[in-house]
Amino acid sequence: MTDVHKPGSSQLIADRLQADPRVQQAEELLKSALLDAQAEIQGVQPADPQLRTDYQNLLERLSEARGGAPYFPYLASGIGKGPWVELADGSIKLDFITGIGVHGLGHSHPRLLQAGLSAALCDTVMQGNLQQHRPSLLVAERLLQLANTHGAALEHCLLTTSGAMANENALKIAFHHRAPADRILALDDCFAGRTLATAQITDRPQYRIGLPTAITVDFIPPEDREHSQASQQRSLDALDKLLKRHPGKYAALWLELVAGEGGYYPGCTEYFRKLIHRVKQDNVLVIFDEVQTFGRLSEPYAFQHFGLDEHAELVTVGKITQLCATLYKPELKPNGPLLSQTFTAASSAIAASLATLDELESTNCFGEAGRNNELHAYFAHQLAALSKDYPGKISGPFGCGMMIALTPGDGSAEYAKNLVHALFDAGLMSFVAGSSPARVRFLPPPAVTEKQHVDLAIEIMRKVLPSMNP
Ligand SMILES: Cc1ncc(COP(=O)(O)O)c(C=O)c1O
Structure with a gap:
C-alpha cells in the first residue's frame, strides 16, 4: 500500500494487513473506478x-x-x-x-486515494502527542531531511494542526529562549495567522477588532519591489532604530520570504541577509514562516530558494504539506513541557503528506x-x-x-x-x-x-x- 509499511512477511499484524492481497485488490478496484469516473x-x-x-x-x-x-x-x-x-x-x-x-496534487489524485486507504486501515483516525504511529515519525524525519539538504541544521520537527498553531509554537520557542524579551519584529503587510498571538503579527487591524494585545509587534517597512538599495537602507534604518529603542526586548524577527497574503512580493537574498545580520547583533532569533511558500519555489523551502540555509533556525510549514509543523535547531529545544496538544494530525493527513512530498519531488x-x-x-x-x-x-x-x-x-x-x-x-x-x-x-x-x-x-x-x- 504505502512505503511506510513493511511487506507481508513482517512479524506485525498491521503490516500483514496492509500487504494482504485483498487490500491490494480493493485498492486496484477503487483506483480503476476513480479513473473511469475521472474520464x-x-x-x-x-x-x-x-x-x-x-x-x-x-x-x-x-x-x-x-x-x-x-x-x-x-x-x-x-x-x-x-x-x-x-x-x-x-x-x-x-x-x-x-x-x-493546499491541494498540491490537485483533486482526486490516485496517490491520495492510496494514502487515504492505508490510513483507513490504521487503528485510529487521529494521531496525537501521546500516541503516534510510524508514519508520524517518517513525516517529521522527511520534513527535516528536505530542510537540511543544503546545509541547514534543523533537528526537531513538531507536528500540529494549523499554520497558525505551528507559528504559535515557533513564537513560544522564541520567547522561551529569549526571556524576558517580549516583543516581535515583523515586516509591514505580514500575515502569520489568526490566533490571538499570530493576529498581532498579521498586519491587518480589522482582524484584531476587539482583541486584547497578546504580544507586542513592531513593524518595519520592507524593501520595495525593485529591491532598491535606498529602500533596503530605509528598512534597515527603521530596524536599527527599533532595536536601539527597545534593547534586549526583541525575541524574534518574523519573515515571510515571499509576502503571501500581503500581495505576492518576493524579497531578495541580499536584503534578507542584511536584516538577519543586523538582528543577530542583538541576539534576536529569526523565524521563517513557510506556511504558504513551501513546495512552490525552486526548492522545497523558500529559505533554500533564497540561499539562507545557514540562517534557518526556526521554520514553520503548512498548507501544501497537508499537516503543519515547526522545525527548529537543537539549541532551541525547550527546557520544559512547553509544547504539546492533543492532535498532531489525522492519519490520512500524514499519509497524504508523505505522498505529496514524494510527488512534488518525483514530478x-x-x-x-x-x-x-x-x-x-x-x-x-x-x-x-x-x-x-x-x-x-x-x-x-x-x-x-x-x-x-x-x-x-x-x-x-x-x-x-x-x-x-x-x-x-x-x-x-x-x-x-x-x-x-x-x-x-x-x-x-x-x-x-x-x-x-x-x-x-x-x-x-x-x-x-x-x-x-x-
Ligand atoms: C504565511 C502564512 N502563515 C500562516 C498562515 C496561517 O495558516 P492557517 O490558516 O493554516 O492557520 C497562513 C495562511 O494563509 C500564511 O499564509
Whole structure:
C-alpha cells in the first residue's frame, strides 16, 4: 500500500494487513473506478440547471451553519482530476487557488486515494502527542531531511494542526529562549495567522477588532519591489532604530520570504541577509514562516530558494504539506513541557503528506529548471501579454514560482473581488491578496498543472476581462 509499511512477511499484524492481497485488490478496484469516473471530467462545465435549487439550498444552510456566507458559492461534490474540480451543482472549475495553496496534487489524485486507504486501515483516525504511529515519525524525519539538504541544521520537527498553531509554537520557542524579551519584529503587510498571538503579527487591524494585545509587534517597512538599495537602507534604518529603542526586548524577527497574503512580493537574498545580520547583533532569533511558500519555489523551502540555509533556525510549514509543523535547531529545544496538544494530525493527513512530498519531488517541481520555475515563466509570459492586451484592466505579473498574481484595474479591493467572482462564474478559481494595491492571485497545484491548463486559464481571463469595468 504505502512505503511506510513493511511487506507481508513482517512479524506485525498491521503490516500483514496492509500487504494482504485483498487490500491490494480493493485498492486496484477503487483506483480503476476513480479513473473511469475521472474520464468524464473534460474541462470547464456550467452548473446543471436541475441541481441549481438544491445547490442554493445547501449554500444557504452552509452560510447559516458557519455563521456567514462562504467567499465563493463553492461546495465540492467530492471528485476532481488534476486542477479540475466538480462542484455539487454539477459545474466543473479550473482550480488555480486550491484552498489557498493546499491541494498540491490537485483533486482526486490516485496517490491520495492510496494514502487515504492505508490510513483507513490504521487503528485510529487521529494521531496525537501521546500516541503516534510510524508514519508520524517518517513525516517529521522527511520534513527535516528536505530542510537540511543544503546545509541547514534543523533537528526537531513538531507536528500540529494549523499554520497558525505551528507559528504559535515557533513564537513560544522564541520567547522561551529569549526571556524576558517580549516583543516581535515583523515586516509591514505580514500575515502569520489568526490566533490571538499570530493576529498581532498579521498586519491587518480589522482582524484584531476587539482583541486584547497578546504580544507586542513592531513593524518595519520592507524593501520595495525593485529591491532598491535606498529602500533596503530605509528598512534597515527603521530596524536599527527599533532595536536601539527597545534593547534586549526583541525575541524574534518574523519573515515571510515571499509576502503571501500581503500581495505576492518576493524579497531578495541580499536584503534578507542584511536584516538577519543586523538582528543577530542583538541576539534576536529569526523565524521563517513557510506556511504558504513551501513546495512552490525552486526548492522545497523558500529559505533554500533564497540561499539562507545557514540562517534557518526556526521554520514553520503548512498548507501544501497537508499537516503543519515547526522545525527548529537543537539549541532551541525547550527546557520544559512547553509544547504539546492533543492532535498532531489525522492519519490520512500524514499519509497524504508523505505522498505529496514524494510527488512534488518525483514530478520535478524543484530545481532551477524544475516545473515550478518553468510553469511560472510560462504563466508569467502569458499574463504579461494579457496585461498588454487589456491595459487598465490588469497589470503584472507578480510573484514567483507557483505563487502568481496580477493587479486588477485600479488595484481596489472592490475590483479585485469582482474579478475573482467573474472568473469563478466563468470557471476559473483565483483569490485576492494584498490591499494597496489589491491583487488577484493564483496558487495552481504544482505537481499536476500543465501548460495547457495555463492556456485555458488565460482563455477564460480573455473572455471575462472585456466586461470588467474598474
Ligand atoms: C504565511 C502564512 N502563515 C500562516 C498562515 C496561517 O495558516 P492557517 O490558516 O493554516 O492557520 C497562513 C495562511 O494563509 C500564511 O499564509
